[in-house]
Amino acid sequence: MTSTNAIHVFHSAIHPDRAAEFRAAAPPKHIIKDGRKEITMCCTNCGKFATDEEDIKLKKCDVVSILSVICHCQKENWPKHKVHCSDALGAGIQPLIKSVTANPMLNHYIQVCLAIRFHLHDPRKFSASDRAKIMRAPLLVHIDVGIEPTKIAQFMNLYTYPDEYDEDEMEGMLQLHDLVSPWPGILQGTRTPTAVNLEVWKQARQSADEDGDYDRAVVLVQFVNDFKQSITCAIVVGEDAIDSARRAEPFVMCSAITGKETKKPLSIASCFEYINTHIRSDKKDRLLLRAPMRTVDKELIRNLGRKVDSHATRALKVKMDREHVYVRHSIEFVAEHALNRGPPTVLGEDRQIEGPAEAAEPLKMNRAERRRLQRDLQKTQKRRK
Incomplete structure (x- = not known):
């Protein structure tokens, strides 16, 4: 590839x-x-505030200010308002x-x-x-x-x-x-x-x-x-x-x-x-x-x-x-860092916030496998150079 x-x-x-x-x-x-x-909340156009006595109905989509009120303000401002108003x-x-x-x-x-x-x-x-x-x-x-x-x-x-x-x-x-x-x-x-x-x-x-x-x-x-x-x-x-x-x-x-x-x-x-x-x-x-x-x-x-x-x-x-x-970390960097630190701590599925569920057990490597992976990484880095 x-x-x-x-x-x-x-x-x-x-x-x-x-x-x-x-x-x-x-x-x-x-x-x-x-x-x-x-x-x-208040109306963008006229500055009218909602109060306990009068609960004005407010739209959610004005172009550059607080909100628009469903009243004469929206009707007067409709040519400008409709460009930005969308379900x-x-x-x-x-x-x-x-x-x-x-x-x-x-x-x-x-x-x-x-x-x-x-x-x-x-x-x-x-x-x-x-x-x-x-x-x-x-x-x-x-x-x-x-x-x-x-x-x-x-x-x-x-x-x-x-x-x-x-x-x-x-x-x-x-x-x-x-x-x-x-x-x-x-x-x-x-x-x-x-x-x-x-x-x-x-x-x-x-x-x-x-x-x-x-x-x-x-x-x-x-x-x-x-x-x-x-x-x-x-x-x-x-x-x-x-x-x-x-x-x-x-x-x-x-x-x-x-x-x-x-x-x-x-x-x-x-x-x-x-x-x-x-x-x-x-x-x-x-x-x-x-x-x-x-x-x-x-x-x-x-x-x-x-x-x-x-x-x-x-x-x-x-x-x-x-x-x-x-920040993007290259695959080589992450793998090499994992070798130096040993197997990562794996979060249980109920602890995860992002990404797919992890394996139940962390990956284990013996010394020969780690050396082989290191050699493969070095070869990959040389080819990219």
Whole structure:
């Protein structure tokens, strides 16, 4: 078989401590459900909020803002709205963003990212007067998100074989791609807060002041899914998040393939990788962040594989370059490493989160078999050179 006809086979490896680490860090599901109930929605076009007295009906598919309301706003905006409104979008990212912002742990790390982005943790960056102005200013960021397969092998197949590979039923999960502010590559008119954005911010600012957070920044965060769906949330950057950003304790990550521990300095990139890894570890949807993969979700991954240039594909490429889960290890490297370490620890079928069930017993090799495999690997490497 020539190299041009080579078929790549993707497998996933799971660290044996992953499930235990997830259970230790994840909040109870009822906390997330209670937090989702406290989230208020508003109309994109007129800024009208849903209240206890009047529950406005909201559409799930506006182009670049919170949501559209089924009222005169949708009728007036229909020429623009109908281009992006499709039954194929389904519930989309709305319930997922609710779950992210209602999750105390994930919300904390998003706040840490905002503190880093606007230097809220570094008193040396601004004078006292400038810092006070920033804390009271309507800050705005854009976070690209996507729904990706829970199994990394499925993601890599969509990316590598965009025109050949597909599965009808594919479980997906929310993932954070990139954070930008101001937003390069986006229309100039969308880089600054709109009148509706400012109205949302003012209400959030007033609520924060009433809660005693007068000297805390309120940031408008737009979670955008390939500009087909968008949710805007006002997030107050709390003192705990600022303290975490100041301490800057690194993340310690361990490879399931090599067993090597790596320390990653605290940054927006490492926070996003930690959040995404935590979501990926959620086998039983305890975080309420899983959803069926839609055609539009698969197409974003395929378009990156096809090298289609767009803001969404560039943001996804940033994520792939950033996160260790996408690192490809050659077969020779993995096999050679296995020889040095001995037989791998095999997870039971009930412990597996990704990939096919493993064999019941680990593979055993005597010394002669190991030497023969080493010679075969060396011959293969020489032929490739």
